[in-house]
Amino acid sequence: MGIFGGANAKVKAAPTAIRREKVVVQQKPKPRPATSTTSSAARSLAPPPNGYARSKSGSPYPSSADERSRKRKAIISTPRDSPAFDDDSSDDGAEDDDPFSSVHHNKRLRANGLKTDVNRKLRHKKAFGDEVREPRIVHGADVASTKNNCPPIFGAKEDEVAVELQYPSNSKPEKYELVWRKDYLNSVKDIIEVVQHVGHTYVTGADATPFIDLNGGFHRQLERSSSDNFGNVADFKAAVKGYNARLLDLVKNGTIAKNLDQLHHLPPSLVTFILTQVYDRIVAPKVDNLKKYTMGSDNVYGELMHDFVHRILVEQAQMTSDQIFVDLGSGVGNVVLQAALEVGCSSYGFEMMENACDLAEEQEREFRNRCLLWGIAPGRVSLERGDFTKSEKVPQVLKKADVVLVNNKAFTSTLNDHLVSMFLDLKPGCKIISLKNFVHDNKAAANSVANNILEVEQFRYHEGWVSWGAAGGDYFVSTKK
Numbered sequence: 001m002g003i004f005g006g007a008n009a010k011v012k013a014a015p016t017a018i019r020r021e022k023v024v025v026q027q028k029p030k031p032r033p034a035t036s037t038t039s040s041a042a043r044s045l046a047p048p049p050n051g052y053a054r055s056k057s058g059s060p061y062p063s064s065a066d067e068r069s070r071k072r073k074a075i076i077s078t079p080r081d082s083p084a085f086d087d088d089s090s091d092d093g094a095e096d097d098d099p100f101s102s103v104h105h106n107k108r109l110r111a112n113g114l115k116t117d118v119n120r121k122l123r124h125k126k127a128f129g130d131e132v133r134e135p136r137i138v139h140g141a142d143v144a145s146t147k148n149n150c151p152p153i154f155g156a157k158e159d160e161v162a163v164e165l166q167y168p169s170n171s172k173p174e175k176y177e178l179v180w181r182k183d184y185l186n187s188v189k190d191i192i193e194v195v196q197h198v199g200h201t202y203v204t205g206a207d208a209t210p211f212i213d214l215n216g217g218f219h220r221q222l223e224r225s226s227s228d229n230f231g232n233v234a235d236f237k238a239a240v241k242g243y244n245a246r247l248l249d250l251v252k253n254g255t256i257a258k259n260l261d262q263l264h265h266l267p268p269s270l271v272t273f274i275l276t277q278v279y280d281r282i283v284a285p286k287v288d289n290l291k292k293y294t295m296g297s298d299n300v301y302g303e304l305m306h307d308f309v310h311r312i313l314v315e316q317a318q319m320t321s322d323q324i325f326v327d328l329g330s331g332v333g334n335v336v337l338q339a340a341l342e343v344g345c346s347s348y349g350f351e352m353m354e355n356a357c358d359l360a361e362e363q364e365r366e367f368r369n370r371c372l373l374w375g376i377a378p379g380r381v382s383l384e385r386g387d388f389t390k391s392e393k394v395p396q397v398l399k400k401a402d403v404v405l406v407n408n409k410a411f412t413s414t415l416n417d418h419l420v421s422m423f424l425d426l427k428p429g430c431k432i433i434s435l436k437n438f439v440h441d442n443k444a445a446a447n448s449v450a451n452n453i454l455e456v457e458q459f460r461y462h463e464g465w466v467s468w469g470a471a472g473g474d475y476f477v478s479t480k481k
Contacts, residue, residue, distance in 0.1 A: 127169035150179035169375035303467035333360035
């Protein structure tokens, strides 16, 4: 393995019992990065494409996933992989017995049983015009470089470490430096994963061979030239140069744009990777700032894994690009961004912690520009700072919402009671995802508002799906009557 990563109850009208659905928790491979929130439900993403799950390198140089764990320290626990998407299929299939199954959309069934949102358009119209765009991103070299006292890899000289990487759009390349330092962006691994995702998602058939051929494709060349035994900076840069030239040809002749037009969803692994790129450049260097909060208040920061979000938004809610998602207590905006990228829906986040709001705004800018770099059009993102119980915008958005996420695990009973009154404005059928049961919080009142307006079902989330504990736990799906 290379030193830089490689294959590395209904709710009771009074005393009715809540229906419990037991979920069999299966052991899964090594987890993926998390999404964050200051009290907004869990976030999680997915694994690399099938066949590319990584084992841990025996090298003293850790993978970037290990680096992220250190950066987030006690905030993070182990996420789990979620199933990868298969190709879109026009075959029909039966509905799952799921609390969300009453929601019907004009979708085709994919080979893995998930439905395809045929109205989702992935290609970003601005990404493939005649103009060559300068990416307004935080480059890899801005995060990890010799200027940051990161030493060159394999003993290379400082004037040999600069390298540029083309993305699948008509944008100028991202700038990297081939350096490595603990707790900094792993540039080599980042480059290799970009090439891997391009080869598996953006190109097909014979066009994909130069990228993913196991004997001599660009991905293989990069893994070999960054391995413990064959590490060579010149060979690595030569492979990047070859990849850049070939990909740019496919961008210029319209192949990449044409291929994107044939897709209606992104592999969870690519969603994970893009969100991780954003997080590593914006949040990771400042994550310690998020630990400042007042004990006993509603403002407690915690991260939620991408897999959890994929489970509730994609697998259960089966959200589509014409719907609206709302996160009350959105933290640094990770779930809001994931919904916009993975579903393509309009996504709203409301947060009051200043440090989290600052990072959320930075993440949104980087996310928007990095999606353009990848040639992808996400859904609309709207972030607002301030107390969502006092916001004039929240009631307006809640009236239109299809799915509302509230990580109310650490919320006071007063705030949870107030939230129930806010839910009166939700349209019938709207789903509320929470980590604490709103009906339980109101059980002292036989005719409580929560009992009258919500039907609740209970589920289990996997161990490692939230940052504040390794064990699994309960979450609740409340449907507005």
